[in-house]
């Protein structure tokens with residue numbers, strides 16, 4: 445199981461051959477090296493990769509040096525490239541339970557027998573003591589998806605491959621087991637409430653990421669941008685899994701308008717309100733989640749940045765010597781306001797409490 449040619453090279457070589465054939469030009473080494481799709485590859489690399497692509501039976505070479513696309517579609521139970529590093533390899537491990545393929549050194553075990561890290565069952569998340577129900581998970585993912593569209597629309601269009609020619613689109617199933625899984629597929633799954641956990645969504649995103657990396661090469665600009673997108677999703681996941689109610693408050697719109705007061709909506713149970721000493725300044729903060737050593741906090745400043753701080757830097761009152769700058773004064777005002785609404789709970793350990801249902805979800 446496995447291949448030797450780099451798939452993003454094979455795709456570019458197919459495009460070159462297809463372009464030459466469309467113009468009725470002979471397709472041999474000396475003509476394909478000048479095609480636009482192969483300009484980013486050196487001649488030495490093209491020669492080397494062609495040998496591999498011929499060995500992989502993705503390109504055929506004839507006695508007269510003519511190069512042709514091998515159009516035969518062979519069905520496969522697995523992908524042909526490593527799901528983790530995106531590279532080819534000759535002795536690969538195929539997961540027993542899914543379509544993913546790995547190098548031995550890239551394979552990540554899961555706790556479930558016969559399943560890889562990516563196809564294991566991800567349990568429904570429990571956030572602040574409450575198990576999320578399916579509709580809450582999918583409603584939350586709808587907000588996350590909306591945020592992705594707002595920030596990464598052009599990248600999502602690239603992944604949809606809508607500009608590729610039908611000939612090339614048909615060939616993609618020779619490089620990818622799931623060539624047409626794209627953002628529309630994610631959106632449909634959300635609409636049909638198919639996600640049983642936030643983690644499942646992230647695994648599906650990883651599949652789109654994988655497909656894009658296979659077709660563009662792991663070092664490409666598109667993949668660099670996808671990496672940014674992936675980091676964005678993980679930062680959203682961090683907020684979601686810390687307090688889903690804060691996440692709703694942050695992104696829900698009131699009558700179609702941005703909800704500027706979201707930071708002052710108390711959660712149930714309320715968050716600890718205190719001060720964090722960051723460098724030499726004290727900031728009023730909302731503690732979203734804590735473990736033994738660290739806390740994930742939101743600052744009461746205008747931007748409501750979120751950071752992770754050491755628990756030792758959290759104090760319950762503002763030191764007397766603290767200089768009240770105009771910014772701090774504004775943040776303190778918001779802090780006092782939330783405090784006066786009864787959002788105070790200084791002794792609770794949020795990781796272990798049995799939070800109650802939060803009944804009010806924002807109206808989208």
Ligand SMILES: [Zn+2]
Nearest residue numbers: 526529547550
């Ligand atoms: Zn690998």
Ligand SMILES: [Zn+2]
Nearest residue numbers: 539542560563
């Ligand atoms: Zn698997």
Ligand SMILES: [Zn+2]
Nearest residue numbers: 687689690711
């Ligand atoms: Zn909250």
